[in-house]
Amino acid sequence: MEERKMMKALRLNAPNDFEVTEVPVPVAGESEVLCKVESVSICGTDPHIIKGEFPGVWPQEFPLIPGHEWAGTVVELGDKAADFGWKVGDRVCGIANLGCGHCKNCMEGRFTICLNYGKPRIHKMYGHISQGAYAEYMAVNIRAISKIPDYMDFDVACQMDTMSIAMHMIERSNFEVGDDVLVSGAGPQGMMSVIIFKAMGARNVYCAGSGVRLKKCEELGAIPIDYTKEDVAETIMKYTNGAGVKRVVECTGTAKGVYASCWSVARGGAIATVGFPAGDVPMPVRHLVMDEISFNGSRANPNTLDKAIVIASQHLDDVKNLVTHVFPLTEYPKAYEVFTKRLDNSIRVVVKP
Ligand SMILES: [Zn+2]
Numbered sequence: 001m002e003e004r005k006m007m008k009a010l011r012l013n014a015p016n017d018f019e020v021t022e023v024p025v026p027v028a029g030e031s032e033v034l035c036k037v038e039s040v041s042i043c044g045t046d047p048h049i050i051k052g053e054f055p056g057v058w059p060q061e062f063p064l065i066p067g068h069e070w071a072g073t074v075v076e077l078g079d080k081a082a083d084f085g086w087k088v089g090d091r092v093c094g095i096a097n098l099g100c101g102h103c104k105n106c107m108e109g110r111f112t113i114c115l116n117y118g119k120p121r122i123h124k125m126y127g128h129i130s131q132g133a134y135a136e137y138m139a140v141n142i143r144a145i146s147k148i149p150d151y152m153d154f155d156v157a158c159q160m161d162t163m164s165i166a167m168h169m170i171e172r173s174n175f176e177v178g179d180d181v182l183v184s185g186a187g188p189q190g191m192m193s194v195i196i197f198k199a200m201g202a203r204n205v206y207c208a209g210s211g212v213r214l215k216k217c218e219e220l221g222a223i224p225i226d227y228t229k230e231d232v233a234e235t236i237m238k239y240t241n242g243a244g245v246k247r248v249v250e251c252t253g254t255a256k257g258v259y260a261s262c263w264s265v266a267r268g269g270a271i272a273t274v275g276f277p278a279g280d281v282p283m284p285v286r287h288l289v290m291d292e293i294s295f296n297g298s299r300a301n302p303n304t305l306d307k308a309i310v311i312a313s314q315h316l317d318d319v320k321n322l323v324t325h326v327f328p329l330t331e332y333p334k335a336y337e338v339f340t341k342r343l344d345n346s347i348r349v350v351v352k353p
């Protein structure tokens with residue numbers, strides 16, 4: 001029997017029990033490539049997965065190699081990858097979701113709401129259900145990666161999963177050039193949204209948040225609203241002469257953020273949300289009905305990865321500046337602490353396998 005090579009990987013053995021250890025290098029299957037992982041960004045979802053907050057779902061079973069916001073280089077081609085134009089040496093970045101490719105939603109391009117979600121033989125979600133990127137190598141389906149330009153470094157490229165989620169949310173808000181917009185929440189999704197809205201020709205980009213993160217959004221071109229000091233909806237109405245903003249992207253996942261979004265949006269406008277409240281939150285439904293306001297859920301990043309790469313490639317410094325810390329994978333516990341405790345004003349924390 002051929003001896004399998006070993007690699008370093010972060011293995012989650014049980015909730016809150018993780019270690020950097022040696023595991024076999026995966027094999028690229030049909031329509032897959034094996035990638036040398038160069039950079040992985042810690043996602044806000046990772047700590048929830050690590051703490052075991054989605055039992056039986058993310059992951060369905062232990063152990064799991066988490067990590068899904070990654071970039072790297074193709075080193076081996078599985079069967080058929082070459083037929084689709086992939087080459088050894090291609091520089092790529094990846095996303096978490098891989099739909100089954102065959103259900104009605106996947107056929108319509110809405111693969112993040114695949115109807116076969118969570119069936120491990122036909123559906124994958126890297127770093128959540130399927131083996132992920134906190135490893136030296138990763139086998140990944142070619143539908144879950146895109147090429148990146150030569151001049152985009154891997155620490156920027158591994159931000160593209162997040163950025164393409166913001167891009168999808170903005171599309172779900174039905175944004176059009178010249179719209180006034182509110183970014184509700186100044187975390188990474190909010191920051192990415194500010195970059196994209198500015199690049200796509202929003203008129204005024206307001207951002208509600210607080211502290212250094214709001215300051216960062218202001219540096220990126222947003223008009224800041226400190227929700228700890230002023231009422232967000234009232235301030236928006238003041239700025240817009242009572243009209244409200246045409247589009248809101250909701251990234252706080254709090255009842256307060258949702259409520260402020262509902263009362264900041266203009267008649268006939270739309271709210272799109274990636275915010276993920278812990279439970280149900282009250283909404284002013286009469287107002288949404290009477291003013292024909294759309295409230296659109298937005299899940300992950302179907303077909304927006306290439307768009308995010310284009311925006312980022314034209315705003316490299318803005319994206320790069322969000323990466324505040326870089327650690328080797330072997331120091332994952334330290335990286336995890338810096339990220340979860342927001343030590344040293346951390347925003348995006350990258351690990352290098
Ligand atoms: Zn993520």
Ligand SMILES: [Zn+2]
Pocket residue numbers: 099100101102103104105106107111113114115116117
């Ligand atoms: Zn599907």
